[in-house]
Amino acid sequence: MEYLDVKVLDEDGEERTLGEFVLGKWTILYFYPKDNTPGCTTEAKEFSGLSDEFKGLGVQVIGVSRDSPRSHQRFKERHALKVQLLSDPDARLHKVLGAWGKKKSYGREYEGAIRSTFVLNPEGEIVWKKINVRAKGHAAKVLEEVKKLINREE
Numbered sequence: 629m630e631y632l633d634v635k636v637l638d639e640d641g642e643e644r645t646l647g648e649f650v651l652g653k654w655t656i657l658y659f660y661p662k663d664n665t666p667g668c669t670t671e672a673k674e675f676s677g678l679s680d681e682f683k684g685l686g687v688q689v690i691g692v693s694r695d696s697p698r699s700h701q702r703f704k705e706r707h708a709l710k711v712q713l714l715s716d717p718d719a720r721l722h723k724v725l726g727a728w729g730k731k732k733s734y735g736r737e738y739e740g741a742i743r744s745t746f747v748l749n750p751e752g753e754i755v756w757k758k759i760n761v762r763a764k765g766h767a768a769k770v771l772e773e774v775k776k777l778i779n780r781e782e
Contacts, residue, residue, distance in 0.1 A: 632650070633645050633646070634646050636714045636716050637696075637697050646721060653750055654688070656675070661741040662741075669703075670764055672709050675689050675767040687774055694719055696715055726742075726744070727743075744757065756773050
């Protein structure tokens with residue numbers, strides 16, 4: 629589980645390993661391309677809107693993008709987001725987990741973040757993943773999956 633050793637930046641710019649954020653807790657780790665873009669804002673607001681339900685299940689929600697910690701702070705303030713955001717400026721975590729790759733936009737091919745979601749159990753193991761998701765309605769689908777996973781564990 630090499631991904632647990634990848635270093636990321638929290639919202640204050642402190643560098644820590646992913647393991648420091650996720651071990652001991654059920655975690656939804658969702659990757660998105662860019663702060664303050666339409667799809668990414670929709671997804672973050674939907675996860676934030678369900679944050680009480682996730683917390684009630686003992687699950688933390690963490691969004692990850694290449695944006696800076698300062699950008700994350702502004703994004704959270706602007707949209708009253710209730711999710712934690714991590715910065716992966718070199719896309720190391722994106723690449724290790726497969727949330728980075730070839731994309732197409734207006735006929736142009738480029739490398740970038742692939743909207744993806746991972747559910748990690750308290751031991752840090754990935755127990756569910758979805759690569760290349762649609763932002764709208766995704767948080768509710770993840771909530772249903774998490775409920776199933778947690779009920780299986782009990």
